[in-house]
Amino acid sequence: MDKLQTAGSLSALVLAIVLAVAAPAFAVQPDEVLADPALEARARAISAELRCLVCQNQSIDDSDADLARDLRVLVRERLLAGDTDQEVIDYIVARYGEFVLLRPTFGTRNALLWGAPLLILLGGGVYLLLRGRGAAPAGPRPLSPEEAEKVAALLRKGE
Amino acid sequence: MVETGHFALVLALALSMVQAIVPIAGSHRNDARLMAVGGPAAVTAFALVAVSFAALVVAYAQSDFSVLNVVENSHSQKPFIYKLTGAWGNHEGSMLLWVLILTFFGALVAAFGRNLPPTLKANVIAVQGMIGVAFLLFIVLTSNPFTRLLPAPMEGQDLNPVLQDIGLAIHPPLLYLGYVGFSVCFAFAVAALIEGRIDAAWARWVRPWTLAAWMFLTGGIAMGSYWAYYELGWGGYWFWDPVENASFMPWLAGTALLHSAIVMEKRSALKIWTLLLAILTFSLSLLGTFLVRSGVLTSVHAFATDPTRGVFILGILVIFIGGSLTLFALRAQSLTAGGLFQPISREGALVLNNLFLTTATATVFVGTLYPLFVEAVFGDKISVGAPFFNLTFGPLMLPLLAIVPFGPLLAWKRGDLAGAGQRLLAAFGAALLTVLAVLLFVDSASVLAALGTGLAVWVMLGAVTDLALKAGWPRVSAAVGVRRLAGLPRSVFGTALAHFGLGVTLLGIVGVGAFEQEAIHSSKPGDRIEIAGYALTFQGINQVAGPNYVEDQGHFALSRGDAALGTIMSSKRLYTARGMPTTEAGIRTLGVSQLYVSLGDPGEDGSIVVRVWWKPLVTLIWGGALAMMIAGAISLSDRRLRVGAPSKRWKQPTVVAAE
Numbered sequence: 001m002d003k004l005q006t007a008g009s010l011s012a013l014v015l016a017i018v019l020a021v022a023a024p025a026f027a028v029q030p031d032e033v034l035a036d037p038a039l040e041a042r043a044r045a046i047s048a049e050l051r052c053l054v055c056q057n058q059s060i061d062d063s064d065a066d067l068a069r070d071l072r073v074l075v076r077e078r079l080l081a082g083d084t085d086q087e088v089i090d091y092i093v094a095r096y097g098e099f100v101l102l103r104p105t106f107g108t109r110n111a112l113l114w115g116a117p118l119l120i121l122l123g124g125g126v127y128l129l130l131r132g133r134g135a136a137p138a139g140p141r142p143l144s145p146e147e148a149e150k151v152a153a154l155l156r157k158g159e
Numbered sequence: 160m161v162e163t164g165h166f167a168l169v170l171a172l173a174l175s176m177v178q179a180i181v182p183i184a185g186s187h188r189n190d191a192r193l194m195a196v197g198g199p200a201a202v203t204a205f206a207l208v209a210v211s212f213a214a215l216v217v218a219y220a221q222s223d224f225s226v227l228n229v230v231e232n233s234h235s236q237k238p239f240i241y242k243l244t245g246a247w248g249n250h251e252g253s254m255l256l257w258v259l260i261l262t263f264f265g266a267l268v269a270a271f272g273r274n275l276p277p278t279l280k281a282n283v284i285a286v287q288g289m290i291g292v293a294f295l296l297f298i299v300l301t302s303n304p305f306t307r308l309l310p311a312p313m314e315g316q317d318l319n320p321v322l323q324d325i326g327l328a329i330h331p332p333l334l335y336l337g338y339v340g341f342s343v344c345f346a347f348a349v350a351a352l353i354e355g356r357i358d359a360a361w362a363r364w365v366r367p368w369t370l371a372a373w374m375f376l377t378g379g380i381a382m383g384s385y386w387a388y389y390e391l392g393w394g395g396y397w398f399w400d401p402v403e404n405a406s407f408m409p410w411l412a413g414t415a416l417l418h419s420a421i422v423m424e425k426r427s428a429l430k431i432w433t434l435l436l437a438i439l440t441f442s443l444s445l446l447g448t449f450l451v452r453s454g455v456l457t458s459v460h461a462f463a464t465d466p467t468r469g470v471f472i473l474g475i476l477v478i479f480i481g482g483s484l485t486l487f488a489l490r491a492q493s494l495t496a497g498g499l500f501q502p503i504s505r506e507g508a509l510v511l512n513n514l515f516l517t518t519a520t521a522t523v524f525v526g527t528l529y530p531l532f533v534e535a536v537f538g539d540k541i542s543v544g545a546p547f548f549n550l551t552f553g554p555l556m557l558p559l560l561a562i563v564p565f566g567p568l569l570a571w572k573r574g575d576l577a578g579a580g581q582r583l584l585a586a587f588g589a590a591l592l593t594v595l596a597v598l599l600f601v602d603s604a605s606v607l608a609a610l611g612t613g614l615a616v617w618v619m620l621g622a623v624t625d626l627a628l629k630a631g632w633p634r635v636s637a638a639v640g641v642r643r644l645a646g647l648p649r650s651v652f653g654t655a656l657a658h659f660g661l662g663v664t665l666l667g668i669v670g671v672g673a674f675e676q677e678a679i680h681s682s683k684p685g686d687r688i689e690i691a692g693y694a695l696t697f698q699g700i701n702q703v704a705g706p707n708y709v710e711d712q713g714h715f716a717l718s719r720g721d722a723a724l725g726t727i728m729s730s731k732r733l734y735t736a737r738g739m740p741t742t743e744a745g746i747r748t749l750g751v752s753q754l755y756v757s758l759g760d761p762g763e764d765g766s767i768v769v770r771v772w773w774k775p776l777v778t779l780i781w782g783g784a785l786a787m788m789i790a791g792a793i794s795l796s797d798r799r800l801r802v803g804a805p806s807k808r809w810k811q812p813t814v815v816a817a818e
Contacts, residue, residue, distance in 0.1 A: 029759070030681045030768060051542045057400045059544065062393055102544030104529075109537060113529045117522040117551045124514045 028061065029069070034076055043076050046088055050075070051102050059102055161226055164214025165305040168255075171207035171262070172295040174200055178265070178288030182281035183353075194277050197284035198269035204291060205259075205266035212246075212259045215304050219246040225311035228252065228304045234317035234736050236707040244327040245318040250452065250468075251304035253331060257448070258294050260332075260339045264368075265291065268343060275364060282350035283343070290342055293475045301468045317707065317736035326386035330379060334406060337376025338444040341413060343368040345441035348434045349483050352490045357434060362424035365437065367795055369420055373413045374791030380406055381784030392742035394755045394772050396671075396780060399548040401456045404527040405447030408520055412440040415516035418509045426571060428498030428506055431491050432513070438487060442480040443520070449476050455531065504574040508566040515559040522551050560614055560665065563658055564621020568628065582628055586620035601674070608673030615669060618662030622655040653794025660786030663779050670752075670776025681762055682769045691773035693754060694718050695727065700767065708732045710743075713758050713767065717747060729756040729769075751778045 028047075034040040047061035052068040060068040060075075071092065078088040092100055104110045143151065178200035185193025218226045219242050222235045232249045233242055247256040265287040272280045298304070347365045351357040383406070388396040397403065416436040423433045450456055453469030500506040526543045533541050564586060568579040580587075594613035597604050627633075629651055630644040678690045684699040698714040710732045717724040729745030745756035752775045759768030 028679060030679050033679065049546050051544060057398065057542075057544060062395065097540070099540040099542055102542050103546035103550065104541050104543055109533065109539075110529070110541070112532075113525055113543065113547075114551075116525040117518055117555060120521045121514070121518045121555070124518065128510060128514065 028072065032069070032072055032076065034080070039076075039079050042085060043072070043079055046075050046079075046085055047072055049089065049102055050092060051100050053096060053100060160214050161218055161223065161305050161307070164211040164218075165303070167207045167210040167214070168295065168305070169299060171204050171211065171258075172292065172299055174204045174207065175262075175288050175291035175295055178204060179285055179292050180288075181285075182288075183285035186278040186281040186285075186353075189278075191277060194281035197281050197288070198272075201262070201265040201269040201284050201287065204288075205262035208255075208259050208262045208295075212255055215252060215255060216243055216246045219243060222315065223311075224313070224315055225307055225309065226304075227306045227308040230308055230312055230315045232318050233315040234707060235314060236736070237318060237323065238706050240325070240328065241318060241323045245322070247331055248318050248322045248327050251298070251302045253335075254294065254298050254302050254452070255304055256331060257335055257339060258291065258298060260335045261287070261291055261294065261342060264340060264343050268346075278354060279347075279350055279361075282353050283346045286346035286349045287342065290346075290479065293478070297468075297471050297475065301471050314736075317734065320708070320732065320734040320737065320739050320741045321390060323707075323734075324386065324390060326382065326390070330382045330386055332379075333375050333382055334379030337372050337374075337379050337413075338406070338409060338447065340368065340372025340375055341409060341437075341441040341444050344372070344416065344437040345483070348437035349486060351434060352483075352486045355490055355493055357430050357494050359424055359427050362420050362433065365433075366417075366420045366424060369413065369417050369437075370791050370795050373410070373417050374788050374795070376406070376410050376413060377784055377791065378788045380410060381781050381788075384784075385781050388777075389744055389746060390741070392744055392757045393770070394744070394757075394774060394777075396777070399526075399545045401527045402451055404523050405450045408443040408523050408527075409440055409447060411516050411520040411523065412436060412443050415513045415520070416440050418512050418516075422498075422506050422509050426498040426500065426506055428500060429510070429513075430494055434491065434494070435487060436513075438480075438483045442476075442483070443524075445476050445479060449473060450527070500571070501573045503569065503576045505566065505569045505571045507574070508562060508569050511562060512559065512566065515555055519552055519555045519559075522555060523548070526551070557614070560618055560661070563618050563661065564624065567625045567654055567658070583621060583624055586617060586624045589620050590614070590617035603674075605673065608669060611669035611673065612666065615662045615666035618665060619659050620662075622659035622662065625658075626651070626655045649797040650794045653790045653797070655790075656793060657787045657790035660783040660790060662783070663786060664781075664783030667751075667776045667779030667781075667783060670779065671774050674775045676773040678771045680769050680771075681766045683764075683766045688715075688769060688771055690754070690771050691775075692719060693724075693749075693773070695754075695756065695771060697769065698726070703730075705732065707736060708734045711758070713745070713756075713769070715745065715756060715769075717754070727754065727756050729758050731758050748778060751776050751782070753777050 028044070034043060044061060048059050050060045050071060052058045052060045052063035052065055052071070054065050054067050055063050058068075060071045074092065075088055078091055083091065089101070098105065104113060106114055178197055181200070182194050182197030185191070185196070215228070217223075218229050219233055220239070222229065222233055222242065224230050224233075228249060228251050232252075233245050237245070245252075247253045265284060268280070268283055268287065272283070275283070344365055347361065347368070351361055380403075383403075384396045387398070388394055416433065419429050419433045419436055422429045449469070449472045453472055455469055498506070526547055529543050530541050533539055564583055565576070565579050568582060569576070590613040593616045594609045597609040597612050598606070601608075626644065626647075627640075629647055630640040632640045635643070676691050678688050680686065680688050682688065682697045684697055686697045688695045688697070694717075696716040696718070698716055700711050700713045703710045703712055710730045712728055712730040715727045715729070717727055724747075727745040727747050730743045732741045732743060733739070734741065742757055747754045747756075752773070755772040755774055757770045759770060761767045
């Protein structure tokens with residue numbers, strides 16, 4: 001594994017991706033493309049959401065691996081069979097597990113994942129609002145009764 | 160020579176220990192002689208690590224195959240430049256580069272810190288020394304690049320072909336200059352906590368270091384992105400890969416730090432927050448190093464199989480992040496807060512900037528580490544990829560980008576939002592017109608694409624408006640305006656150019672995201688591929704031998720209408736030593752857009768799969784980053800930061816009159 005982790009972060013990424021590639025091929029092959037452009041567009045959109053299981057963080061749309069090709073063909077077969085996008089995704093998840101989804105589901109297990117951005121933004125915003133209201137200088141502090149008395153005394157002296 | 164390098168490395172470790180202990184003891188006892196040890200120790204440690212690094216590079220240049228590291232990553236037939244860069248194209252060498260840059264920054268603080276109060280300087284150098292000790296120990300104990308191999312083999316195993324690229328010469332050094340540069344901010348923060356004192360002068364010392372690190376990190380990330388774009392063969396420029404995120408998190412946090420440090424310097428507000436950000440930014444750099452170096456990203460289990468290095472860095476992580484945050488928790492309350500301001504003010508805008516950037520950092524953090532969390536807690540494997548980040552990070556950036564033009568136009572302390580809005584009316588109108596124009600005149604433009612383009616124009620023109628207003632336009636004549644513009648502090652130009660660059664990058668992202676076109680064809684010589692008004696005629700393939708590879712070169716004649724525009728060459732290489740193939744995309748830049756041609760598999764009938772992409776505005780992505788980098792350099796050259804001496808500034812208040 002160490003040889004994979006070479007200098008610089010992206011070079012490691014470049015390596016990881018290339019090493020995951022079985023043969024120098026390309027993602028979508030001409031013979032895979034569906035005749036119906038609307039159906040093909042749906043296939044591409046679905047492919048971008050599915051992980052190539054043997055690759056490191058690559059969608060099946062980008063990957064050259066054989067498994068990715070099999071999945072792409074499978075997606076297109078399901079679409080031709082009349083499945084909706086969600087049915088296609090469910091079909092694949094049922095066979096390959098949730099690991100295949102590049103966008104995790106909105107379940108309780110992933111609540112922290114999806115909730116974190118909103119929680120932090122709202123929490124930070126509310127904190128700032130409260131603090132801002134507390135700290136905003138609303139002009140000079142009014143005098144306490146004792147101070148007012150002192151001022152009055154000084155003024156009387158001056159007269 | 161190799162033994163000299165090894166010896167110098169161990170000596171540097173010993174010296175770093177001195178640097179870590181003696182000055183801090185001196186500051187504790189108020190002993191000037193002990194404190195004065197720090198500077199020379201830091202400079203000498205840098206010199207020793209430099210000797211060590213040079214020894215490794217020489218071993219690579221000479222293809223010294225009695226060194227294990229050279230055997231594993233080099234080859235006698237490799238072009239000379241890649242022999243040199245191969246020295247840091249591997250785990251051991253890249254860690255040595257990391258430490259080289261760390262000690263370089265330590266030496267810089269020692270050399271340029273003449274204006275610093277002696278105790279602060281001693282503590283900063285000591286903290287730098289502690290980081291140095293940790294990572295030098297890591298190299299010496301777990302990742303020694305000077306291990307010998309006897310008997311020496313006749314030939315090396317070659318460097319991974321993907322890394323045999325000029326990108327390896329530029330990307331890691333820039334990235335590490337950024338990553339590690341934030342260690343200085345960290346050291347300043349810890350030193351301030353040790354002393355229990357922090358003031359505007361502290362912020363003025365920290366700002367140039369933050370700016371320098373940020374500038375290099377921006378360049379490093381952009382360079383890496385362009386490298387991946389042209390090398391991987393399908394023209395992606397950002398993958399939300401954990402390894403990329405590891406470098407992006409310190410950038411986001413560093414950008415927040417850059418802005419909060421301004422508030423602290425000018426208004427003495429946000430002191431505690433700035434301190435925390437300085438600690439967090441470098442902590443994220445350390446985390447990134449851990450993620451990339453430990454192998455934990457592939458899987459928790461992969462990490463457990465060979466844990467020596469991972470556990471060591473995890474230990475470093477725990478000591479430095481845990482230690483600094485504990486110190487922060489103990490001491491931060493004793494620091495005085497200051498500088499009250501209204502919500503609508505320059506400070507308010509910068510606080511909002513920090514809120515969004517911090518949330519964005521946290522989003523990337525959670526998304527990157529969540530699969531590890533799920534695997535460790537639930538035993539399941541999940542993936543968090545680009546669709547997640549596009550859905551969460553994207554919406555966080557939109558409001559931030561929308562408020563960027565307001566920030567520089569608001570006054571400190573109490574701003575006038577309506578006034579700023581009025582002055583931005585022209586920019587807003589232009590942005591609105593852009594949205595309409597895109598919707599009306601660009602085919603297949605979605606509403607989102609039009610809004611994105613408008614937002615980019617808004618950010619760019621907002622920066623231009625800022626400069627124009629500071630020059631007094633439109634109240635003064637053009638000549639006076641130009642003279643005033645020339646008289647503005649450089650940091651004003653830096654701000655405007657950085658914000659302008661941000662808009663430029665956004666325009667590139669929107670352009671390629673919304674209007675990219677793709678054509679996939681099984682082509683034979685003579686076939687035509689048409690895309691975006693251009694036509695490519697496939698002329699055939701010929702084989703060429705390179706120094707350490709054989710290459711299939713495909714040639715395409717490019718034309719538009721009747722005009723011939725020359726040829727594009729796209730190739731596939733096979734590196735003989737490792738038997739590994741790479742794709743070398745054919746890229747033609749047309750204006751700010753690019754045509755990207757990749758070769759795929761040959762068919763049985765003599766055809767070959769050709770993929771062509773039209774990437775509209777794609778170069779703006781990196782052009783904008785370059786503008787941000789230049790902006791950083793301009794700001795860094797500002798007199799205030801160069802002088803950096805508070806005493807001088809107090810004697811000459813006119814220097815900072817503007818802004």
